[in-house]
Amino acid sequence: MIIGLTGGIATGKSTASLILSEQGIPVIDADIIAKDAVMPGKDAYEKIVAFFGDEVLLSDKNLDRARLGEIIFNNSEKRQKLNEIVHPAVRSEMKKQAELYLSGGNPLVIMDIPLLFESKLNHMVDETWLIYTHPDLQLRRLMERDGYSEEQALSRIKSQMPIDEKKELADVVIENNDTKAELKQKLLNILHDVTKTDSIN
Numbered sequence: 001m002i003i004g005l006t007g008g009i010a011t012g013k014s015t016a017s018l019i020l021s022e023q024g025i026p027v028i029d030a031d032i033i034a035k036d037a038v039m040p041g042k043d044a045y046e047k048i049v050a051f052f053g054d055e056v057l058l059s060d061k062n063l064d065r066a067r068l069g070e071i072i073f074n075n076s077e078k079r080q081k082l083n084e085i086v087h088p089a090v091r092s093e094m095k096k097q098a099e100l101y102l103s104g105g106n107p108l109v110i111m112d113i114p115l116l117f118e119s120k121l122n123h124m125v126d127e128t129w130l131i132y133t134h135p136d137l138q139l140r141r142l143m144e145r146d147g148y149s150e151e152q153a154l155s156r157i158k159s160q161m162p163i164d165e166k167k168e169l170a171d172v173v174i175e176n177n178d179t180k181a182e183l184k185q186k187l188l189n190i191l192h193d194v195t196k197t198d199s200i201n
């Protein structure tokens with residue numbers, strides 16, 4: 001079974017992923033795969049350079065992500081083009097890795113996909129788990145973690161689908177409003193249930 005783990009910015013996806021991987025469950029991180037997909041020599045890298053030109057390269061030939069970000073910021077056509085290059089590469093790599101884990105005998109694989117609902121990626125997973133925190137706590141944790149002002153943090157939160165809307169879409173909602181120990185206990189309980197159901201089927 002492939003689980004899509006998602007949430008809002010700073011609701012605790014990485015914290016949950018770490019807990020799950022400590023339990024021996026393979027976690028495939030969409031952000032890491034996306035960074036890897038645009039490394040020199042990769043297919044997506046070549047396509048980006050062919051389309052955007054050398055101006056998106058640093059002197060060491062790595063992609064200048066900040067420059068690329070500037071270019072697509074105000075240009076929806078170019079942003080769409082970039083997405084058309086990067087997204088399929090990321091999706092196929094994630095699928096490939098998941099299949100490897102499953103065929104290697106792992107009953108459960110986690111895909112950590114921050115924008116799962118925004119990008120409508122439900123089709124990639126069997127079940128969605130949402131790491132939820134109350135919006136006021138989400139704001140506080142984001143400000144503390146990244147040193148943002150309230151205004152900076154709010155603008156980042158508002159660029160995503162509201163966490164309460166995601167709650168409606170998720171198969172399993174995991175509340176992360178308490179301690180990390182509490183979150184771990186909730187995850188262990190869910191894992192216990194999933195494994196039990198699996199062995200009955």
Ligand code: ATP
Nearest residue numbers: 008009010011012013014015141145178179180183
């Ligand atoms: P992003 O979307 O930015 O990748 P995320 O969803 O992965 O964020 P985390 O980085 O796991 O979120 O958590 C955000 C911050 O909140 C971190 O500083 C983390 O240590 C803290 N945090 C997460 N869960 C708890 C908790 N239960 N109690 C206290 N702090 C927590």
